[in-house]
Amino acid sequence: MAEKNGRKILVAVDESDESGYALSWCLKTLSNSNDTLVLIYAVQPRPVYTAIDSTGYLFTADIIANMEILSNQVAQSVIDKAKKICSEFDDQITVEAMVETGDPRDVICEMADKLKVDFLVLGSHGYGTIKRAFLGSVSNHCAHKVKCPVLIVKKPKSNDAHH
Template identity: 70%
Template sequence: MAEERGRTILVAVDEGDESAYALSWCLKNFLCDRNPKDTVVLLYAKPGRVVYTAMDATGYLFSPDVIATVERYGNEVAHSVIDKAKEVCKELNDQIKVETMVEQGDPRDVICEVADKLNVDCLVMGSHGYGVIKRAFLGSVSNHCAQNVKCPVLVVKKPQSNGANHRHQ
């Protein structure tokens, strides 16, 4: 059935090089048949709004102007990430249909919810390559999604640069 309607591929994007690499890898390798019915959905999960319930050091709450500035900055980051991802799609595979989504919340939850809601054929995401310690404290978005979505998940790891692998002799 996916062949008749084309595939819907959800690609989670963020500010990191890892997600940009995953998107380009997906376009070059996974969507190389250039089926005009395929759709790539670019998803940016904007961090949830911070609730300022505690007083700051001076005893005053953050002003509405500060909160509005933080919100505006978050929107600018989201638009920048999506625009860059759309440009990558255009450069590497201009025949594919691209849709975009910006959703607010914890990336783990947002990605899983959107993947299920859209009933995507595959979820593609980059791996930050955190070690055991960082992963224990920060959690792994890709691991969480792989365990909780109903579709196949493709986690693309960006190769380490050559300089990092060479030993000094």
């Protein structure tokens, strides 16, 4: 049977090692040069710090501007790193990247449906320990909510590795 043709695979990326592992695993084990990998990074919306409530906890406009800049830098850095992983592994595969603002749980599921991807790949954890405590597990949520098949990749602990 011929190689599978032209699947569209959505891969959720973030700052975590798990996400890098999931992407590498997908490239190594599943995808081929006929596929399109769509990398998605969700920027969580900035909390509204600007309320004029005179509590003394306000951030200045400078700080908020810096937060925006940092957030964009982080997003770009995550996408760049993910693209580098792709090109190093398979320099012919088509890679698209998108940065969307919103709760990653919603953004990832919405985009999977909208783009009619064949399946979604994501690390089993991600978006950091602290954020996860607030968000609940992104992978868990997506596995329940998204319509397309979901592939959850765990980064093996060092003593689980087969090689």
